[in-house]
Every structure is written in C-alpha cells, then in structure tokens.
Amino acid sequence: MKSIVIGVIGADVHAVGNKIIEYTLQNAGYNVVNIGVLSSQEDFINAAIETNAPLIMVSSLYGHGEIDCRGMRDKCIEAGIPHVLLYVGGNIVVGKQDFDEVKKRFYAMGFNRVYGPGTNIDTALSDIKEDLGE
Amino acid sequence: MKSIVIGVIGADVHAVGNKIIEYTLQNAGYNVVNIGVLSSQEDFINAAIETNAPLIMVSSLYGHGEIDCRGMRDKCIEAGIPHVLLYVGGNIVVGKQDFDEVKKRFYAMGFNRVYGPGTNIDTALSDIKEDLGE
Amino acid sequence: MELKNKKLTMEEFLEERKLVLASWPTGSDPLLDFSVSVPFLKSLPEHKNFAIKLQHAKGQGRTLIQPRAGVPVVSEHIKLLKYLEQSGADFVPSTIDSYTRQNRYMEAEKGIKESEILNRALLNGFPVVNHGVDKCRWVMESVNVPIQARHGTPDARLLAEIIHAAGWTSNEGGGISYNIPYAKHVPLETSIRHWQYCDRLVGFYEEQGIRINREPYGPLTGTIVPPCISNTVAICEALLAAEQGVKNITVGYGMGGNMTQDVAAIHTLLEQTDEYLHRFGYHDVVVTTVFHQWMGGFPKDEAQATALISLSSTTAAMSKATKMITKTTHESIGIPTMEANGEGIKASKFVVTLLQDQHYPASAKLELEKDQIKREVNCLMDAIYAVGEGDLAIGVCKAFQQGLIDVPFAPAKVNAGKILPARDNEGAIRILEFGNLAFTPDIKEFHREKIQARADQEHRPISFQLTVDDVYAVSTGHLVGRPQLKG
Amino acid sequence: MELKNKKLTMEEFLEERKLVLASWPTGSDPLLDFSVSVPFLKSLPEHKNFAIKLQHAKGQGRTLIQPRAGVPVVSEHIKLLKYLEQSGADFVPSTIDSYTRQNRYMEAEKGIKESEILNRALLNGFPVVNHGVDKCRWVMESVNVPIQARHGTPDARLLAEIIHAAGWTSNEGGGISYNIPYAKHVPLETSIRHWQYCDRLVGFYEEQGIRINREPYGPLTGTIVPPCISNTVAICEALLAAEQGVKNITVGYGMGGNMTQDVAAIHTLLEQTDEYLHRFGYHDVVVTTVFHQWMGGFPKDEAQATALISLSSTTAAMSKATKMITKTTHESIGIPTMEANGEGIKASKFVVTLLQDQHYPASAKLELEKDQIKREVNCLMDAIYAVGEGDLAIGVCKAFQQGLIDVPFAPAKVNAGKILPARDNEGAIRILEFGNLAFTPDIKEFHREKIQARADQEHRPISFQLTVDDVYAVSTGHLVGRPQLKG
Ligand code: B12
Numbered sequence A, B: 001m002k003s004i005v006i007g008v009i010g011a012d013v014h015a016v017g018n019k020i021i022e023y024t025l026q027n028a029g030y031n032v033v034n035i036g037v038l039s040s041q042e043d044f045i046n047a048a049i050e051t052n053a054p055l056i057m058v059s060s061l062y063g064h065g066e067i068d069c070r071g072m073r074d075k076c077i078e079a080g081i082p083h084v085l086l087y088v089g090g091n092i093v094v095g096k097q098d099f100d101e102v103k104k105r106f107y108a109m110g111f112n113r114v115y116g117p118g119t120n121i122d123t124a125l126s127d128i129k130e131d132l133g134e
Numbered sequence C, D: 001m002e003l004k005n006k007k008l009t010m011e012e013f014l015e016e017r018k019l020v021l022a023s024w025p026t027g028s029d030p031l032l033d034f035s036v037s038v039p040f041l042k043s044l045p046e047h048k049n050f051a052i053k054l055q056h057a058k059g060q061g062r063t064l065i066q067p068r069a070g071v072p073v074v075s076e077h078i079k080l081l082k083y084l085e086q087s088g089a090d091f092v093p094s095t096i097d098s099y100t101r102q103n104r105y106m107e108a109e110k111g112i113k114e115s116e117i118l119n120r121a122l123l124n125g126f127p128v129v130n131h132g133v134d135k136c137r138w139v140m141e142s143v144n145v146p147i148q149a150r151h152g153t154p155d156a157r158l159l160a161e162i163i164h165a166a167g168w169t170s171n172e173g174g175g176i177s178y179n180i181p182y183a184k185h186v187p188l189e190t191s192i193r194h195w196q197y198c199d200r201l202v203g204f205y206e207e208q209g210i211r212i213n214r215e216p217y218g219p220l221t222g223t224i225v226p227p228c229i230s231n232t233v234a235i236c237e238a239l240l241a242a243e244q245g246v247k248n249i250t251v252g253y254g255m256g257g258n259m260t261q262d263v264a265a266i267h268t269l270l271e272q273t274d275e276y277l278h279r280f281g282y283h284d285v286v287v288t289t290v291f292h293q294w295m296g297g298f299p300k301d302e303a304q305a306t307a308l309i310s311l312s313s314t315t316a317a318m319s320k321a322t323k324m325i326t327k328t329t330h331e332s333i334g335i336p337t338m339e340a341n342g343e344g345i346k347a348s349k350f351v352v353t354l355l356q357d358q359h360y361p362a363s364a365k366l367e368l369e370k371d372q373i374k375r376e377v378n379c380l381m382d383a384i385y386a387v388g389e390g391d392l393a394i395g396v397c398k399a400f401q402q403g404l405i406d407v408p409f410a411p412a413k414v415n416a417g418k419i420l421p422a423r424d425n426e427g428a429i430r431i432l433e434f435g436n437l438a439f440t441p442d443i444k445e446f447h448r449e450k451i452q453a454r455a456d457q458e459h460r461p462i463s464f465q466l467t468v469d470d471v472y473a474v475s476t477g478h479l480v481g482r483p484q485l486k487g
C-alpha cells in the first residue's frame, strides 16, 4: 500500500476538505498520512521521509498559498527526497486570478500538479494513479 | 389648462404606465386626453387636433416602437399640426440597446424628446413645463 | 351563433375549422390534415409531451422550470431554445410576437423581413402563424423537452391548429385571460367562443388518445392582482376547457409578494379548481399549477433582479407549484439576450432544486389566507353562475359587464376597471375600492380593515395614491409603497 | 493563573494590559492610553456606534446588512469599505488576515510589503495590529457606518486594544468560537482566558459610558453544524462576556438550509440567550442576533451563487435576525473583488428590504424544531455546568475535553471530533454519530429516526458517506446529498 502525505499548509485552518481527502484516498486504497491543518513545509517533508511516501499533497485554501509554498522543492532536495511528487490544490492564491498564470507560478516553484478551486478530489484520483504508476 | 394627449401606440396593450401617467399629469394640472392602449398614429393626431393640444406623449412598451413610430412627424405635418411636440418613452426598442443610438434614431424620426426604460413620469414633468413655456 | 358553455359538436367544429384554416395561407398546409397530425402527434416520444411530464412532476411533488423566449427568425429561435434547454429549462416556450397576437399577419411578415435584413429583432416574439407548421415542427424537433406557445391572443384558433399539428403539446391562454389584459375592443363573447374552439381542438386530440396540456394565463395584468380575482378567472377557464374535452390543465398565479398569501393562493388554486371540476362533473381532468415569478415592474440593477428571481423561486418551491415561469435580469429594459435568459434559469433552478424537499409549513396564518381566498372565490363564482342563470360562459360575460368581477389595470373595455388594489401592512394584496365586485359585506369589511391599518400606520388617508405607490414599490426595492420612501 | 468565570479585577486587568501592549511595537502608541481613547470614543457620533445601531434595528424589527471584506494595504482597504457602504452596507467589517490571527506579525509585515511592491494582495485580510491605532482611526473616519473587526484569533488581546481605541465599536469572536474552528493546538483554557481580557476591555469602556458591541462567532466550522451545538457555544460566550461587563451582545448562527430549522434556530438563539443571561443574573444586556448566509462550499456559477445569497437573505428576513453577514458570487473561488462584494450586498439588501414587513408564521412544525433545539441546548448547558461544578469557564473546557460538546469538522485538537452530522429527508441537520455528546436517550432517538428515514428513502445504510455527500451537496445545487445525484 503506497503512502500519501496530505495536509493544509501555513496558517490555514480549513479542515473540511482535508478530512474528505483523507476519507477518499483511504477508500481508494492508499495509506494516508494526514498531518492536518496549520502544517509547515518541514512537517510535510518529515512525514514523507518517515513513511517513505512518493507523493505529498499540499492543500491551501485561505489564499496565502503562494507565500507558504515558496522554496518547498528546495527543502525537499535538501532533505534528500528530491524526486518526491508535489501536488497543490484548493484556493491557492488570493482572489479570482487567471488560472493558467497561477499554474505557471507554481510549476516554476517545482510543483508537479496544480489544481484549481473546487477541483473535487475524486477527479484527481486518476492523476495519482498515473503518477504512482498503477 | 393646457391639454396633453397620451396613449400607447401600435399593438401594445401595456396599460399600467398609461394609467399612472394620466393620474400624474392630472395632478400636475394638465388636461389629459388619454386615448389608451392599441392606438394608431392617426388616433394620437386626431386627438391633438380636436383638443388643440401642444404635446403628444407616445408610450411604447412592448418593443415594436421603432416600427410603430415611423412617419409620425410627416403625418402631423400633413394633418396641419407640424409644430406639435412629440415625446416618446417606455421600452421603445427590442432588447437592451445602446440608448444614445436609440435616441438618435427617434430624433431623426422627428421626436422632440426620447425617454429610456423606466424613466419615471415624475422626472419628465420638468421637461414638460419647460417645453410648454411655464 | 349564441355563446353557451357546451361542447361543440364535431360538425360545428369541422365547419368552423374550414374558415379558420382559410384565414391565412399557412392554414392550407397538408400537415394540418388530421390524418397527418394525429399519427404524427402519436409518434412523439413521451419526453416531448407537456401533459405527461407535468403529471409526472405533480406525482413527485417537484417544481419544474420554464423560461419565456421568442425571436422572429426561425434559426435564431432554435438556437435560443437549445441554449435555454442546456441552461436547465425543463420546458421551452415560444413567445409569440404582438402582431400575431392581434392577427395582424401582414405586419408580422414585414417584421420578419426587416429582422432578417437588419440582422436584429424587430418583432418581440416568434410569429408562429406566418412561419407555419413545417417551421414549427423543425423547432420542436430541435429540442429535447416539451414545447408550449405563450402569447396573449384573443383569437388564437389558427395559431392553435398550427402549433399542435407541429407537435407543440401545450398552449397557454383562455377566452378571459387572453382578452382582458391583452385586448381593448374584443367582446368577451367573441374571445370565449374562439377559445372554445382552441379547447375543442385539444378535446378532439384527446379523443384520439393524444395528451395535450392547456394553461389558462394566470397573472392577468401582472400588477397587484388580488388572488381571488385571478384564481376565479383560472377556475372559469378550467371549467370552460374541460367542457370542450380538455383533460390536462395547468392553472396559474403570478407572485404577489407576501409569501403566506402567495402560498395560500397556489394551494387554493389547486384545491378549488379540482373542487369545481368535480362539482360540475369533470372527473378525469389532471390539474397542475404554475407559479409566475414577479410579473410587475422589475428593478434595473441586475443583482437586484437576480435577487427578485430567486425570491420568486423560493416562494414557488415552498408552495410546491408544479411549474414556474422565470424572468431575467434584463426584464425592466427589454427582451433579454440568450445569456441573460439562461442565467435566470440557472438561478431559479438552483433555488427550487435546493428546496425540493421542503414546503411552507401549515399554520393558522396560512389557513386564514386560504379560507379568505376560498370564500372570496366562492362568492365570485356564485355571482357568475347566478347572472349566467347556470351557464358559465354567459355568466362570465355578464359578470364582467356588470363589474361583478373586475381586473385592475386591464386595457379591455369589457372590464369595468373600477376596483383598486393596495397592499396591507404585511404586503398582502387587498382591495381598497370595490366598484361593483360581488363581495359580501363581511369580506369587504376584512379588506377595509386591513387597508385602514396600513393607512393609519402611514398617517395618510386611503386613496389611489396607495395603489400608485405600490405599483412602483418593487422596482425600487420595496413591497409596500410607504410614503416615507420618497425623497 | 487559574481559569474561572469571574470578572477580572481592575488591577489584574491593568497588570496584564502592560504585557499585552508590550507584545508588538504598535502597542506603545499613546493613542492607546485610556485618557486618550475614552474621550475619543465618547466623541464619536451615534451613527458610528455599532451597539446603538443594532439596538435601534432590534426595536424596529429590521434586518441590517454587513459584508465581509479586508485587504492588506490601508488606502485600498478604505476604498473598498467606502464602496461597500455605497452599495448599501449598514455596517462595514475589517476582515483580518490569517497571520495576524495567529499573532504572526512578522509574516504579516512581509505580506504588507510584498503586497505594496507587487501591487496585488498577498494577504487575505487587513493586518490590523501591524497597521496600529492611527491607521485604524483613519479607516474609521473614512466611512459613515459603524465598523467591526472580524477575524478568528484565539489571542486577540492586542487586536482588541487597537481597534477599540481607534473607534471600532464592535469585535467578533470568543474564546470557544475563535479557537475550535480556527486553531489546532491552542488550549481552551488559554483562548477563553484571553477572550476574558477582550471582554473585560469592553466592560471597562462600558463602565465609562461607552457602548461597544461584542459578537460571538456563530457558524463555527460553517459545515453542517447542528443548531444546538452552535447555539450552546453562543450562549456560553454570551455568559462569559456578560460576566466581564459586556452589555451589548450579538449571537450568531450560520444558515443550515432547512428554512424551518433555520428560523427555529434564530428564534431559540435569542430566547435562550436572554433566558440564560437572566438566570445567571445579567439583567441589563441587550441581545441581538446575526444570521450568516450559507457558510459552506459555494457553487461556482455566479447566477447560482447569487441565488444562494438571495435564498439566505430570505431566511434571514423571515427569521427577523437583527443582522445578516453576506457572501459574494466569488465565494467558491477566492477573496472577492470590490464589485462582486457590492453585488452581494445589493442582492441581499433587496431581499431583506422587500420582506421587511413579513415573518415566518408560527406553526406546529416550527414549534417542534424550536422545542427540539431548546431541549438539546438545555441538555448541553446542564452537562457543561455539571462538569464545571458550577463554573462555566471550567465547564466548557472539561466538556470539550470529554466530548460532551463536540463540533463537526473542527481542526482543534481540544475538540473530540467524534460526532457526525447529516441531513434528514427535508434537509434539516441531524446527528448520525453522537460520540460522547451529552444527549439524553430520547433526543438521540429523535435524531436516529430522522436519519434512518432518510437512509431508507435512499436505500443505503447509515454511514459517513451521508455526511460526505451532504458536504458537497449545496455546491452542486442540492441540499440533501442523495446518492442518485452522482453520475
Ligand atoms: C406588466 C407587464 C406586462 C403585462 C401588462 C398588463 C397590461 N395590460 O398593462 C402583461 C403580462 C400582460 C404583459 C404583456 C406583454 N409584455 Co410586458 N411587461 C410588463 C412589465 C413587467 C411591467 C410594465 C409595467 O406595468 N410597469 C410599471 C409602469 C408604472 O411602468 P412603465 O410601464 O415602464 O411606465 C412608466 C415609465 O416607462 C414612463 N413612461 C412610459 N411611457 C412614457 C412615455 C413618455 C413620453 C414618458 C416621458 C414616460 C413614459 O412613465 C410610466 C409611469 O412612471 C414590463 C417590464 C418591466 N418594466 O419590468 C414588461 C415588458 C414591457 N413587456 C414586454 C413584452 C415583450 C411583453 C409581451 C410582448 C410578451 C410577454 N412578455 O408576454 C406582451 C405584450 C402584449 C402586447 N401586445 O403589448 C417587454 C418589452 C420588451 C422590449 N421592449 O424589448 C418588457 C420590457 C419585458 C421584457 N424585458 O421582456 N407585460
């Protein structure tokens, strides 16, 4: 059973989506490591190292995602997991912005997949399967 | 007491505004000659001649105003009241259109004043006073 | 021929039919032969049948959605209807232009031509008679939901022939409701007689096993109409239709604005229509209801207009009306664009779907409004039958002539135009001037007290000014036209 | 220091105050001297006083409107608030950014700088502490309506000092409601103690004859919260505030979706808050209510979002809540633009104004829901006082610890997180898994029956899947998350 680390980054306390992502991924057969809300980049990375997880799914709902996610790929490299997959989703920037622009910004930060507002977790399941080679 | 002819032109049956215009103009001290809904250009002109009215206020609500009002100034000239004032108001064209454009079209047809959707009759009272020299 | 509420014999009907079909070239289309139209209608799939879809919704307690829409050019009209269907419309309409409504087909022809040349609509609807059966079939075949004609035509005989032969399985209107608010000089005798024909046509199709829905037009002038008046008209038209063999009737009501009164109006409309149909021996008619979103002057601001549309939808859903007719954010300006119309549907459908499992709870207050409406309707119906000496059609004509029933703000000369409505302190519609309305003294007293209480609260005498203020109120964001609102 | 529900002495308060003001440079502003702030607050005109305006609205039975809004840069924030006032807001807010809420002022400083440089907001609100008293005064002076801070800050002591000294006459929050949904590791003892300080500050100003409003945050997680839970929290926070000398309290509730249950929740919230305040000897507190438009996930479509806003407004108006907090058409996407926020206000205000003379009628159904909520709330309050051995503050902490009271979907570790809510067949919020909730067996039985009936109708077993489906339902246009809705 593959492990996936999930959590909500920064000073963000939106817990509902997080609980539903946990439930959905568990139902889909993954070992879900949920570090919950108010989590730092380090929390995510440590959890991934501890559980040998190939994928970290970062949620950011409250709008500070851009500030909170900066430098995360570098930290992964430093921590010795340079190839860990990084997904980000939720309401990751402040306000209604052109989402193609937003995607570019997050790709440039080293994220592998970037999901727009209200992307139901069910729709991301196929991406996960593909990326984890199933 | 000056006379004003009011009515609703063409195949238009919108009667509410017409009744309220009658009431308002009467309260403002005019002799209102109301020919009602479903009135032809001829009905308006005949009423103006009979009552020696210096002003005809045409209502058109239902959208066919443009077709219904064409040639009305010419008919006034033919009928010997070339200088009668012609106002038009209501929802005088089909749909939401640039109202400056619409005004131009009706001025070109010989109307003296053209009112946009929802112009409350109270707001036209000062124009009437001005035009009738009071 | 003398008017009577009596089913037209097949001979009378067919005799008249010849004249009707001869009245405009499109009437001689062979697709109008019953030998063609009957099998064609029978071949239609159930999901295109208005009557069946409504009956189904009634069973489920759901509120279905229908917009208003119609443009002169056929291809544009089809594009429009498809878009509305995609936006979530459960039924699509074809709103007919005003020349056709007055049987002025020559002017309609001019309007079609000019609209094609100038590439913008110069008619305010779809000129169904000029287009004829084949074009109407094309329209019907282009959508996947049932289709209805909506108009305001005192003499809609040819129109009815054309639309039904084209597979449009519902027709809105009636001899009273498409005369009083929509005509000036047409005698009620004439319009009722002509609508007997329209109903008899539907009755004929029913005899062939084809379900067709008929919808008396509920809101009348759409302007502070007391529920008892519009409900009485709806019941009369339901009875007149049933006599001609109509079996699927949707009675309608236009939102008043006081939620309790509105719910009471929809409930009593259904209950009393059923009751009167049974009382007069029509036992196999399926009755459904339609709630019209606010029918009076709309606010200009689009956010406010959407709010009004949503509020209307809330009342419709809580009343459990079977169908709701929607408005758009462009209402106060002009015929809406396709997109504005679609947004009206989306907002409306969102609300009724969200509220589908809820209804306005039974309460003493609701009961009181229901009782009141029922007593008033019974009063008016009694008066109609009395002056008609038992004949409904004659009764209706005489009752209007004598002002025993009277519609506010109506353009028709046959309407007395003596009553004046106004709102009470909670915004319910009451009557301040009764004219000759056939009300008992206690009913009048009820209305007077309600209006007096409002006038007292506003420190002003009862007068037409209350009515005028109420006419403007909703478009300026209020329900009751209180004097302090001005300036 | 040990936590107790006891008014802080003036010495205790002033002692603590020194530390609070020393915690960030803006705390040493001389405008924070009471010798400056008291006369300043006294000089404010009545129309800028939150408490007075609310009390007035309560007397008139009106529902006033307040949006949510806050951007990092002061000049932009002022522009925004002025626009909202012009759009019809009766009160304006200043929503505080998330770093400030966690007292992470360094990060907030970074956010302000970057927002100024990049010329786009990188913070999700107005960092009130970093800006300090003078900037906040400037904001207050730029508008003509009362102003309130809205946040979600477990330790809002410095924030409270700054806003009140700047003439902001209302503060949202409470030791429970700004902890459970907004924090992860903060002990309730700490947040309650810190909010005692905020309340004591208001109590101090009240002693000087200055009216200041306090608003416990009603909706909690905004996600299918059973009314008894949020009402109990609101009542506890009202009592805690009253003990510290607060005299003007607005208790809140977030729309559930079943209109009858929502109206019942607002009515009982007012009635029971009053009742408990009197029972515990606080006789001079003015209580008002605030209804939050739908607080869960919104639909993306803007027409649907406006419909949801309007539906929320209908319920608020019919319930006669004193205030309503609005949402916008951008809700599901991100912080709204000024224009989108203004449209939300216009739509909302249109509905409440139109319905101002109406209320949801008394009915057996409404009575049943009210009785049910009251019994549940009493049950929870009894348990809290019991474990607190008569002390409310201690009782709240222990009750949460033992799961006797429990909030669904909350991030806080001090919350048991064992209960699961789900809707019944009419969309009312019930509880399917009780955890250790302090309910009597008959109350549990009521919930079980309601949920069982829904599960039966949907032909599926009771499980967390019901809850999950209900979480998504409204954003997809439904209230009850029926399984057949999917695909
Ligand atoms: C009520 C109403 C009806 C009622 C009318 C009842 C009756 N017999 O009176 C009913 C339901 C029957 C009806 C029918 C139709 N209607 Co209609 N109706 C309305 C509605 C909702 C309100 C009109 C009203 O009474 N307003 C209140 C009065 C007080 O205001 P008013 O009419 O605007 O008049 C005031 C001012 O405009 C001004 N004014 C008017 N004339 C003049 C003239 C001058 C010189 C001046 C200075 C001022 C002035 O003073 C008046 C008093 O303050 C409007 C939309 C709206 N405004 O919200 C549509 C509207 C006018 N109707 C419309 C249409 C298309 C129709 C129909 C063709 C189709 C249909 N929807 O069924 C039929 C037409 C039938 C026919 N042959 O005319 C369209 C017109 C579209 C356009 N121009 O592009 C409108 C705008 C709705 C829409 N957006 O589609 N309608």
Ligand code: B12
Residues within 6 Å of the ligand: A011, A012, A013, A014, A015, A016, A017, A018, A020, A021, A057, A058, A059, A060, A061, A062, A063, A064, A087, A088, A089, A090, A091, A092, A093, A094, A095, A096, A115, A117, A118, A119, A120, A121, A122, A124, D068, D095, D097, D098, D101, D124, D151, D152, D181, D182, D220, D221, D222, D223, D295, D296, D297, D298, D299, D330, D331, D332, D333, D334, D335, D336, D409, D410, D411, D471
């Ligand atoms: C409920 C809610 C709250 C509750 C949260 C309760 C709680 N503790 O959980 C409360 C009221 C407390 C709250 C507070 C705040 N909120 Co809030 N909140 C919402 C709301 C209405 C719904 C969120 C929700 O629960 N949705 C339901 C769940 C199931 O969906 P979801 O969260 O979107 O998650 C799903 C998907 O996004 C996806 N997903 C999520 N993460 C990821 C990651 C990956 C990799 C993938 C593939 C998918 C994925 O899968 C999830 C399950 O399907 C949203 C707006 C909306 N969506 O309508 C605003 C919203 C998220 N909140 C917002 C804000 C600003 C705040 C506040 C700062 C201010 C305020 N309004 O008070 C505070 C923040 C406090 C903090 N420090 O974090 C903003 C964010 C703005 C932005 N990004 O520009 C939003 C968008 C509202 C708005 N338009 O302003 N909020």
